Amino acid sequence: MQQTTDESGTEPTTPLDSAVPQEPGSGRGRSHGTSSSEPFDRWFRYPAGFASDYASLLLGQLGLEPGSLIVDPFAGSAVTGTSARSLGHSFVGIEAHPAIAELATIKLQQPPGDPALLLETGRLLVEKVRADQTDHVTDDLPELVRRCFTAEVLSILIGLREGIVASGSPWTTYLKWGLLATLRDVASVRVGWPYQNPGMQRKPRHSDPFSRFVRRLEWMAEDIHNWDWADRQQSHAVVAGDSTRRSSWELIAPASAAGCVSSPPYLNNFDYADATRLELYFWGEVRTWAEMCSTVRAGMVTATTQQSSVAAARSAEAFLAQHGTVADEVADLATKLRDERKQRPRGKEYDRVVPEYFASMSQILANLSLALATNSCAVWLVGDSAPYGVYIDTPGIIGRLAREHGFGVKQDVKLRKRGQRWSGNAARHNLELSERLILLHRE
Ligand SMILES: C[S@@+](CC[C@H](N)C(=O)[O-])C[C@H]1O[C@@H](n2cnc3c(N)ncnc32)[C@H](O)[C@@H]1O
Structure with a gap:
């Protein structure tokens, strides 16, 4: 992202100091999944975080030079990739779900001939x-x-x-x-x-x-x-891999990326492997739940109780201990959640999920920080949550972790409400949840 100087000529500002664009209220994209009418993104509906028209607006806000490299550590079906390509940029995404990485790849790669x-x-x-x-x-x-x-x-x-x-x-x-x-x-x-x-x-x-x-x-x-495939100036690729691992970032030279628009899995939301069970079972890519866990889900960030384990939670806590105040905040949440679990006969292990989730986010932010050029921006769309009524400010905590990896938090804005699907459930907490955009500046 390019740095600009404000009117007074003193304080440097970035394009993201200006207001975050609103999501288009209507139009081509769905607000929460891949568009059903946008070229390439209409091929398969996937819960994408944002539609391609909004991803394009966000990319447009980053003040990018033509032909910049955009990265996405949670590439999914590559809505950011197709938007980046439409705007004339290169793209490298990383996606842990092998089948979805395959879908993203055929959307972006040179086709094998005349369609x-x-x-x-x-x-x-x-x-x-x-x-x-x-x-x-x-x-x-x-x-x-x-x-x-x-x-x-x-x-x-x-x-x-x-x-x-x-x-x-x-x-x-x-x-x-x-x-x-x-x-x-x-x-x-x-x-x-x-x-x-x-x-x-x-x-x-x-x-x-x-x-x-x-x-x-x-x-x-x-x-x-x-699509004009003859223009080969830019390259577009999706790596099937786990973005917590350094090896998944090998296609991206250090400090070569100019921006990131991404949406991580939300804490205590759904499991992306389970969400695609019908397609995976139908094609025979996995045949049983156990196989799904050992293959498709293996590289994914732990975001639900179905994915957590005692051992992984312990090592996540040890890893987070390097992060001073954020570690204390996460440990405090885990204690509250453990207390809640113990009050229930078959309580869910949210206390394990929380450290695992934030340890993974920290590793990914470290990798992203190495990939991004100085003075570039990362935009993440992520929701907060409240398992057992314990409020978890996920975007806020990610922002605080990001500071430890060389980012400044430029903005943290509410985009939409979330969780209304369960509002009729009397046993549920009545905390208002939302999805927020955090704008991180690689300093
Ligand atoms: C909200 S979706 C992103 C969707 C994306 N914006 C799109 O265009 O479809 C989050 C994605 O992160 C992926 N994911 C989860 N853990 C990951 C990891 N450790 N490395 C890479 N991708 C991961 C999930 O499989 C899921 O596809």
């Missing part, structure tokens, strides 16, 4: 499966997959999956994501984000899996066709 071939391969496959009378439903399918669709729809989906795997096409990964994105469209149970609830029936949004699959491939082919 007309993607459509043609998809249409031929549809014809073949339509003509095929085989019942593809077998007993060894995970129960979640069996319960989400009617037998007829499931048989078609599996026929398409088998055809894609056998095709040997250079477009295989694109066909796979076209089909994975079709699953929730044609499910006959509640499969909204992030929860998949096979016990609740619903009318499928689209009744014909063939035409929906082809429609999705048409969007992909259209977006690839309309």
Whole structure:
């Protein structure tokens, strides 16, 4: 980010001293997920933190030189990446969920050829499966997959999956994501984000899996066709890895990045591996919950009680002990949460999650600090939380940790309320929660 001098010519200011742009109230993006109409981001709906039109506004606020490098340590489906690319910047993201890193990669990478071939391969496959009378439903399918669709729809989906795997096409990964994105469209149970609830029936949004699959491939082919891939001045990549580890940042030379727009998992929110269980089980990437924990979830920040462990919490506390007052603040929260847990017969281990979460945030901020050039900016969108009614000022604590890694906190602004989904629950605390933008200045 470029430094500017204010009118008086004395105090240096940064573009982020000006007001944070408001999220577009309406328009192309959803406020909380990937856009359903924006090129590339419409390929698969993922809980993204921000839509691409807002990511573009934030990037526009950073005062970047054309062709700057933007980084995102929680890249997800790469909304920041597609926005950075549209604005003429380079991008490197890091994403711990291997399947979502794969999706982000096909959105950003040079395609394997003319996208007309993607459509043609998809249409031929549809014809073949339509003509095929085989019942593809077998007993060894995970129960979640069996319960989400009617037998007829499931048989078609599996026929398409088998055809894609056998095709040997250079477009295989694109066909796979076209089909994975079709699953929730044609499910006959509640499969909204992030929860998949096979016990609740619903009318499928689209009744014909063939035409929906082809429609999705048409969007992909259209977006690839309309993008100017000949301009190779910038590069765009997503590393499948854990951003707490230094090795995941190897593509980014020290002090080479000019900005960061990111949204980490929120503390005590949902688990991104679990949220994509339907797609992972359907494709056979994992078959059991245990496999999910040991593979997909292994590199993720601990943000929920399902992910925590006694050993990891102990080492996180030891790690945080280097952080003076923040360590005391986190330890104090963990004590309050332990007291609350002990008052309940089957209390949840929030007291373990909290140190693990902030220790990971500290490691990621240390890595980000090395990657960013002096005087650049990082914008993070993150929510606070209140497990057992113990208020945790997550954005504030991240800001205080960031100071220990060479950042100044330029702004901390409330963007939207959160947690209203549970407001009817009388047993819940009545603290008001929100999502905030913290603007960090790499000094
Ligand atoms: C709020 S989402 C970000 C979504 C993103 N803005 C997008 O465009 O889709 C947070 C992401 O952080 C990822 N994540 C969690 N722990 C991580 C880690 N240690 N390293 C890298 N990514 C991680 C999750 O898998 C999830 O995709």
